[in-house]
């Protein structure tokens with residue numbers, strides 16, 4: 001598998017690390033305009049770092065674009081003449097539709113949109129994917145690539161905006177919840193390092209419980225909330241303070257922000 005990461009920034013670097021940790025590529029190109037910050041990756045024998053997207057495209061089959069939305073159109077223009085039957089064009093670009101991509105490079109390309117998150121660097125991404133008519137013939141290949149770095153789900157393109165919020169921005173939402181729990185633990189007497197250790201492993205346990213059991217969260221909550229106990233006291237106080245409502249409102253606000261920059 002010859003992979004190019006076009007735009008090796010926050011997400012692109014996480015994907016590159018995930019590819020390396022999962023041995024997902026025989027050869028990988030990593031590009032950005034200023035390559036200084038990723039030069040170290042050339043120490044991996046099968047990695048080439050370059051600022052030249054065209055060279056990366058010519059020498060790769062799987063093209064994963066992870067640039068900012070405002071840069072993507074021009075980058076596609078710059079490389080479109082190089083695209084051929086061997087290429088799968090995978091975009092992680094928020095709010096950049098398949099139709100918009102087709103208007104630049106044409107519909108006769110294998111186009112896939114993928115929405116991973118930064119946990120991909122440790123093989124734990126939740127990645128949502130969709131494709132154009134030709135791209136749907138490469139969905140299984142795309143799932144195989146991202147399943148080496150976590151879990152993937154094919155969804156209709158109409159749901160990609162919501163998937164961005166839940167799965168990609170979602171990493172930041174869950175990190176804030178872990179941080180808040182950590183701050184609670186510090187208030188109760190743990191030092192910061194231990195407090196975070198308690199918070200993140202408990203979070204990992206809760207998620208693993210649901211993934212392994214297939215149970216509903218409230219089913220698991222009922223197993224913890226002893227009648228008249230401390231858990232239900234805390235849980236109800238959090239809801240009196242608007243915990244669930246504030247999370248839902250934040251998720252919707254995040255979704256609306258994408259709508260805002262999509263229409264620009």
Ligand SMILES: NC(=O)C1=CN([C@@H]2O[C@H](COP(=O)(O)OP(=O)(O)OC[C@H]3O[C@@H](n4cnc5c(N)ncnc54)[C@H](OP(=O)(O)O)[C@@H]3O)[C@@H](O)[C@H]2O)C=CC1
Nearest residue numbers: 007008009010011031032033034066067068069093094168
């Ligand atoms: N961060 C996340 O968790 C997620 C991000 N996304 C999406 O991924 C995309 C990237 O986001 P993020 O990683 O946060 O942004 P960053 O700004 O961190 O990364 C974008 C990278 O693109 C590079 N770049 C800019 N222009 C070019 C160019 N012409 N050729 C090659 N590389 C270029 C920049 O480096 P330089 O300036 O050196 O060129 C930069 O490192 C966005 O569209 C975002 O919506 C999707 C899911 C999750």
Ligand SMILES: O=C(O)[C@@H]1CCC=N1
Nearest residue numbers: 094164165168169170
């Ligand atoms: O915040 C953003 O716009 C990008 C998309 C999801 C995560 N980062």
